[in-house]
Amino acid sequence: xxxxxxxxxxxxxxxxxxxxxxxxxxxxxxxxxxxxxxxxxxxxxxxxxxxxxxxxxxxxxxxxxxxxxxxxxxxxxxxxxxxxxxxxxxxxxxxxxxxxxxxxxxxxxxxxxxxxxxxxxxxxxxxxxxxxxxxxxxxxxxxxxxxxxxxxxxxxxxxxxxxxxxxxxxxxxxxxxxxxxxxxxxxxxxxxxxxxxxxxxxxxxxxxxxxxxxxxxxxxxxxxxxxxxxxxxxxxxxxxxxxxxxxxxxxxxxxxxxxxxxxxxxxxxxxxxxxxxxxxxxxxxxxxxxxxxxxxxxxxxxxxxxxxxxxxxxxxxxxxxxxxxxxxxxxxxxxxxxxxxxxxxxxxxxxxxxxxxxxxxxxxxxxxxxxxxxxxxxxxxxxxxxxxxxxxxxxxxxx
Amino acid sequence: xxxxxxxxxxxxxxxxxxxxxxxxxxxxxxxxxxxxxxxxxxxxxxxxxxxxxxxxxxxxxxxxxxxxxxxxxxxxxxxxxxxxxxxxxxxxxxxxxxxxxxxxxxxxxxxxxxxxxxxxxxxxxxxxxxxxxxxxxxxxxxxxxxxxxxxxxxxxxxxxxxxxxxxxxxxxxxxxxxxxxxxxxxxxxxxxxxxxxxxxxxxxxxxxxxxxxxxxxxxxxxxxxxxxxxxxxxxxxx
Numbered sequence: 001x002x003x004x005x006x007x008x009x010x011x012x013x014x015x016x017x018x019x020x021x022x023x024x025x026x027x028x029x030x031x032x033x034x035x036x037x038x039x040x041x042x043x044x045x046x047x048x049x050x051x052x053x054x055x056x057x058x059x060x061x062x063x064x065x066x067x068x069x070x071x072x073x074x075x076x077x078x079x080x081x082x083x084x085x086x087x088x089x090x091x092x093x094x095x096x097x098x099x100x101x102x103x104x105x106x107x108x109x110x111x112x113x114x115x116x117x118x119x120x121x122x123x124x125x126x127x128x129x130x131x132x133x134x135x136x137x138x139x140x141x142x143x144x145x146x147x148x149x150x151x152x153x154x155x156x157x158x159x160x161x162x163x164x165x166x167x168x169x170x171x172x173x174x175x176x177x178x179x180x181x182x183x184x185x186x187x188x189x190x191x192x193x194x195x196x197x198x199x200x201x202x203x204x205x206x207x208x209x210x211x212x213x214x215x216x217x218x219x220x221x222x223x224x225x226x227x228x229x230x231x232x233x234x235x236x237x238x239x240x241x242x243x244x245x246x247x248x249x250x251x252x253x254x255x256x257x258x259x260x261x262x263x264x265x266x267x268x269x270x271x272x273x274x275x276x277x278x279x280x281x282x283x284x285x286x287x288x289x290x291x292x293x294x295x296x297x298x299x300x301x302x303x304x305x306x307x308x309x310x311x312x313x314x315x316x317x318x319x320x321x322x323x324x325x326x327x328x329x330x331x332x333x334x335x336x337x338x339x340x341x342x343x344x345x346x347x348x349x350x351x352x353x354x355x356x357x358x359x360x361x362x363x364x365x366x367x368x369x370x371x372x373x374x375x376x377x378x379x380x381x382x383x384x385x386x387x388x389x390x391x392x393x394x395x396x397x398x399x
Numbered sequence: 400x401x402x403x404x405x406x407x408x409x410x411x412x413x414x415x416x417x418x419x420x421x422x423x424x425x426x427x428x429x430x431x432x433x434x435x436x437x438x439x440x441x442x443x444x445x446x447x448x449x450x451x452x453x454x455x456x457x458x459x460x461x462x463x464x465x466x467x468x469x470x471x472x473x474x475x476x477x478x479x480x481x482x483x484x485x486x487x488x489x490x491x492x493x494x495x496x497x498x499x500x501x502x503x504x505x506x507x508x509x510x511x512x513x514x515x516x517x518x519x520x521x522x523x524x525x526x527x528x529x530x531x532x533x534x535x536x537x538x539x540x541x542x543x544x545x546x547x548x549x550x551x552x553x554x555x556x557x558x559x560x561x562x563x564x565x566x567x568x569x570x571x572x573x574x575x576x577x578x579x580x581x582x583x584x585x586x587x588x589x590x591x592x593x594x595x596x597x598x599x600x601x602x603x604x605x606x607x608x609x610x611x612x613x614x615x616x617x618x619x620x621x622x623x624x625x626x627x628x629x630x631x632x633x634x635x636x637x
Binding site for chain 1: 455458478482483485486492500509512513557
């Protein structure tokens with residue numbers, strides 16, 4: 001009897017009981033798909049967190065004032081920002097961008113839009129804060145020096161004020177002054193409740209003239225030469241600021257606060273790792289449960305057919321032929337079921353699950369598929385080989 | 400003289416151990432020549448089913464020798480035993496034992512498949528065998544679409560399709576009504592007339608009367624072994 005014929009026997013065996021075959025495959029499908037999807041959701045949420053932090057810029061630090069009400073002794077000033085760009089005292093600083101921001105109403109041809117953060121800064125801010133300009137161009141250092149009233153707007157602002165119109169070179173009114181739109185920012189992923197695309201960026205000097213006045217800065221964005229220099233930059237910055245704000249070396253608190261994006265990233269990725277581990281554990285448990293399901297149905301299927309094995313033996317089927325047939329049946333069930341499970345998981349990963357876009361981990365596909373096929377083969381093959389070893393009369397009498 | 404199809408010497412089968420020991424067969428010696436038609440009768444517990452299972456190579460005796468067509472079955476390994484079941488014996492069960500959800504012709508083809516016959520040849524011979532038992536028009540039916548008598552005739556077709564030296568039937572009519580019994584026995588008569596060796600067990604005297612030789616088994620021993628003129632029933636009497 002050729003191998004091809006044994007395969008045909010196995011196929012006939014599977015098609016002879018379609019419901020049982022379908023249910024077995026469904027069990028395997030669910031086991032495999034749930035493991036892959038769970039790991040993908042875990043991985044996806046971890047990725048989402050790190051993407052959001054990376055969007056903030058990883059080799060920057062942000063200096064913010066902790067003082068209240070802009071008292072002159074603790075406020076951050078343009079002067080301090082200039083002092084930070086010191087190649088001698090702060091050699092690792094690549095750029096310094098003073099930032100002022102306030103909310104403002106932007107008007108264009110009668111329609112108006114409240115911009116959440118109307119930011120005034122220097123051109124270096126675009127690269128430091130990882131906010132590239134999509135259409136048009138950023139303003140230049142010259143624009144800043146001349147306090148030209150030009151503005152780069154975020155996606156949300158562009159959609160609100162210029163539906164279906166190219167916003168470049170249009171004039172908008174902000175705080176009673178006319179600004180020319182020279183660029184639109186690329187879309188940015190939102191970090192939280194706030195829409196980070198609802199923004200507008202203009203030269204620091206222009207914003208101070210029109211909106212905020214010449215008071216204190218909201219923050220200073222300092223970019224390090226590279227991401228491993230961030231800590232060095234942080235200490236250089238604090239040294240200079242301590243001097244400027246005359247903070248004694250043993251003071252317990254400073255009037256400013258330094259936010260370090262790479263520290264944030266580290267903490268967050270640790271959290272994400274924990275999350276992935278947790279989901280891995282959940283996946284392992286579901287793999288185990290799925291495996292027990294497969295075990296159960298395989299044992300039942302083969303045990304139920306012990307009598308059939310007895311008949312086949314009585315008709316002169318050698319042990320090896322019977323074993324091969326049942327192994328092929330088990331293989332087909334687990335491979336087809338597993339493949340359908342992978343397909344289901346791949347389809348499922350295109351949907352957002354509980355607010356997370358799943359990202360498939362290739363190794364989880366291999367693991368889930370491998371384990372379920374191994375379990376299917378083992379628990380399909382073991383009882384079949386036991387039944388094939390029985391004397392025909394014992395197999396026939398099996399109830 | 401040709402060698403006997405069946406040559407059994409001092410066959411014993413013992414179940415259990417110690418006080419619970421049961422001698423299902425207590426030394427059976429039996430020879431069946433080619434072309435014979437033998438009925439083994441006995442009450443339940445007389446060991447006739449045990450004897451049949453051993454003759455069909457489905458079970459092994461505790462002691463004694465069993466030559467099937469000159470081959471010592473007790474010395475065969477699993478693979479050769481499978482071959483012997485396939486080529487030398489056609490076994491018919493009381494409970495039909497067809498493979499469920501599989502068409503009649505596929506059931507009849509099964510022994511040929513295990514014998515390594517090519518699919519086209521297999522189909523031809525299976526249809527021929529179904530024709531012999533008068534079920535050529537039911538080839539595509541599955542067992543649950545056939546009556547008991549028809550199922551048993553499919554089982555007979557399956558047993559004779561490999562043209563074995565010996566047809567063994569374990570109470571072939573035990574689950575059948577009078578008419579179906581008649582159908583199956585007619586097939587047996589024809590097969591024997593065509594030269595097939597048949598051994599069957601039964602507890603129905605009218606089935607035993609149709610054979611050429613009647614053996615009675617009591618408590619695992621042969622107590623009665625006579626040749627007789629088969630009674631040809633009803634419309635088949637010449």
